[in-house]
Amino acid sequence: MRLCYTNGMRLCYTNGMRLCFTNGMRLCYTNGTRLCYTNGTRVCYTNGTRLCYTNGMRSCYTNGMRLCFTNGMRLCFTNGTRLCYTNGTRLCYTNGTRLCFTNGMWLCYTNGMRLCYTNGMRLCYTNGMRLCFTNGMRLCYTNGMRLCYTNGTRLCFTNGTRLCFTNGTRLCFTNGMRLCFTNGMRLCFTNGMRLCYTNGTRVCYTNGTRLCYTNGMRLCYTNGTRLCYTNGMRLCYTNGMRLCFTNGMRLCYTNGMRLCYTNGTRVCYTNGTRLCYTNGMRLCYTNGTRVCYTNGNRVCYTNGTRVCYTNGTRVCYTNGMRLCYTNGWKAVLGV
Structure with missing residues (x-):
């Protein structure tokens, strides 16, 4: 082995290779490349x-980062994370998960599923559908519609409206109100009351009673009878007749006349006069006097005396005796 010293450095040539030792490190040059061995590692x-x-x-080190090449793939290790670049894509492996960065998005593949994280949100793609998880909720996007699954319920957001599908029923939440569509009918639930809209009419169901609101009037149907409430008064329509109940009294309006039934007696009010019909006889009360009409004759009862008017003649009955007044004279008939 040819051995020499140059500038205090021990230099030798072995098999034509220039070899030297500096500070105890074996250093050689091959084809102009500086090569050394440290602790048995060729450097x-x-x-x-x-x-x-x-x-x-x-393996090489650039700016203190260990970089190596395997099968032509550039591989480096940063803080113990294996990182490589394939076709310009930065790829690393953490805990056996393949992870890469594309366009600043952190992307990995787990069990063949492409998974990435954007702004801390876990995002993956399955069968071309963008899927992410936010706060443990599975979320995906289909045709630009945000779709997620919560407790097995399919939930999506369209134009900011929360929409989900349960058992094939389209359900959404607007302003905290649960809204769904069944057979094209918009149905929602407010305070546990089922509410829907049919042809623009608000309809709800309470305890199985169909209730709707038309022009702000509460309307429901019970046993096929249309029933509504106006100003707290229960109002229904039977056979086209408006019928309402006030304080338990059945009240209806026929041809604009207020008609009610009290204890089975038909009572109506005309021009403020209380009028009723008993056994087909028209009966009214004027100033507290009971007045009725029989066969067109006006009959009233005053202090228990039956008084009637026939052809303008006042006739009354006292103790079964017919008494009349003609021109102010009292006469007893039948004597």
Whole structure:
């Protein structure tokens, strides 16, 4: 072995290779490449880059980062994370998960599913559908519609409206109101009351009673009878007749006349006069006097005396005796 010293450095040539020792480190030059061995690791420097080979893998250090090449793929390790670049895509492996960065998005593949994280949100793609998980909720996007699954319920957001599908029923939430569509009918639930809209009419169901609101009037149907409430008064329509109940009294309006039934007696009010019909006889009360009409004759009862008017003649009955007044004279008939 040819041995010499140059500038205090021990230099020798072995098999034509220039070899020297500096500070106890074996250093050689092959084809102009500086090559050294440290602790049994072959290290060389190319264009100022420290390069070594470990177990046949070419490894170098750039700016303190360990970089190696395996099968032509550039691989490096940063803070113990294996990082490589394939076709310009930065790829790393963490805990056996393949992870890469594309366009600043952190992307990995788990069990063949492409998974990435954007702004801390876990995002993956399955069968071309964008899927992510937010706060443990599975979320995906289909045709630009945000879709997620919560407790097995399919939930999506369209134009900011929360929409989900349960058992094939389209359900959404607007302003905290649960809204769904069944057979094209918009149905929602407010305070546990089922509410829907049919042809623009608000309809709800309470305890199985169909209730709707038309022009702000509460309307429901019970046993096929249309029933509504106006100003707290229960109002229904039977056979086209408006019928309402006030304080338990059945009240209806026929041809604009207020008609009610009290204890089975038909009572109506005309021009403020209380009028009723008993056994087909028209009966009214004027100033507290009971007045009825029989066969067109006006009959009233005053202090228990039956009084009627026939052809303008006042006739009354006292103790079964017919008494009339003609021109102010009292006369007893039948005597």
